[in-house]
Amino acid sequence: xxxxxxxxxxxxxxxxxxxxxxxxxxxxxxxxxxxxxxxxxxxxxxxxxxxxxxxxxxxxxxxxxxxxxxxxxxxxxxxxxxxxxxxxxxxxxxxxxxxxxxxxxxxxxxxxxxxxxxxxxxxxxxxxxxxxxxxxxxxxxxxxxxxxxxxxxxxxxxxxxxxxxxxxxxxxxxxxxxxxxxxxxxxxxxxxxxxxxxxxxxxxxxxxxxxxxxxxxxxxxxxxxxxxxxxxxxxxxxxxxxxxxxxxx
Numbered sequence: 001x002x003x004x005x006x007x008x009x010x011x012x013x014x015x016x017x018x019x020x021x022x023x024x025x026x027x028x029x030x031x032x033x034x035x036x037x038x039x040x041x042x043x044x045x046x047x048x049x050x051x052x053x054x055x056x057x058x059x060x061x062x063x064x065x066x067x068x069x070x071x072x073x074x075x076x077x078x079x080x081x082x083x084x085x086x087x088x089x090x091x092x093x094x095x096x097x098x099x100x101x102x103x104x105x106x107x108x109x110x111x112x113x114x115x116x117x118x119x120x121x122x123x124x125x126x127x128x129x130x131x132x133x134x135x136x137x138x139x140x141x142x143x144x145x146x147x148x149x150x151x152x153x154x155x156x157x158x159x160x161x162x163x164x165x166x167x168x169x170x171x172x173x174x175x176x177x178x179x180x181x182x183x184x185x186x187x188x189x190x191x192x193x194x195x196x197x198x199x200x201x202x203x204x205x206x207x208x209x210x211x212x213x214x215x216x217x218x219x220x221x222x223x224x225x226x227x228x229x230x231x232x233x234x235x236x237x238x239x240x241x242x243x244x245x246x247x248x249x
Contacts, residue, residue: 001070003104003111005079006062014057014076019048021236029059042089042116042144043075050078050085061086063111065104072101084111091118099127106133113139164206165230170199174208174219174227181218 018025025044043059050057055078063086064071076087086105088098098115105113106129113133120143126134133139165171169191176182187196200217203209208223219227 001065001067001104001108003063003065003070003084003108005058005077005084006064006071007058008060008062010060011062012059014047014051014059016051019044019051031060036091038118039075039089039091042091042118045144046076046087046089046114046116050076050087053078053080055080055085063104065108070104070107072104074101082110084108085114086111087114087116089116093117094127094130096127099129102127102133102139103129106136106138112137114142115139116142116144118144161206161226162230164202164208165227167199169195170203173199174203174223175231177209177217177219178224178227181212181214181216183216 012029014025014029018028022041022044025047026040029043030040047057047059058077058079059075060073061077062071062073063077063084072086074086075089078085078087086101088101090098094115102113102115105111115130130139134141165174172191173182173187173196184196184200187200200209203223204211207220208226209217210220210223211217
């Protein structure tokens with residue numbers, strides 16, 4: 001069985017501009033009937049991830065099959081090369097409707113599912129169709145780390161990364177790597193050599209740097225993503241502070 005994306009009147013396509021920040025997304029895709037802000041944030045989170053994977057992304061998408069009884073509506077859907085990624089934003093946990101939808105996804109040839117939850121669930125709470133889909137790799141559970149029991153671990157990991165990046169020397173080493181790879185000798189002309197060796201070690205241990213065969217350093221894929229996100233956050237914060245200062249004058 002193959003599923004097809006059917007664009008209804010309620011379906012909204014999400015553009016890369018929509019996911020620049022949450023305010024833009026909420027303004028462009030606010031559902032007047034939706035009162036749950038967490039659910040809206042989960043949709044933003046999902047759309048942002050799918051677009052980063054170069055998928056055409058839709059909200060409130062209908063997936064159809066030859067059997068009308070197998071049709072389902074998903075919160076967010078990504079499409080790439082005929083493969084569908086269906087995202088279910090479950091702010092209230094799991095229910096029978098989700099279990100039925102996952103059963104359909106599990107039997108499809110061209111679709112997989114992502115279930116976004118605000119907090120961890122006990123495995124016994126999972127329906128049989130969900131357990132099967134998880135075991136087969138047809139579905140994944142993603143827990144937002146800012147809610148429930150995972151908060152402490154998420155907070156610790158995030159603060160550790162911010163502490164690593166919130167250092168002028170390290171940022172002076174990392175930022176140029178967005179343009180081209182760098183060598184130790186290049187750093188030593190601008191930065192105290194003792195700091196270069198110490199910080200290269202710290203950045204490499206954190207998985208942000210890779211050393212290539214020529215002995216130069218470049219950002220890892222993880223490093224590229226984290227640094228771009230961090231600089232974007234800094235720039236947005238700077239603009240917000242500037243706007244606030246202007247309003248107070």
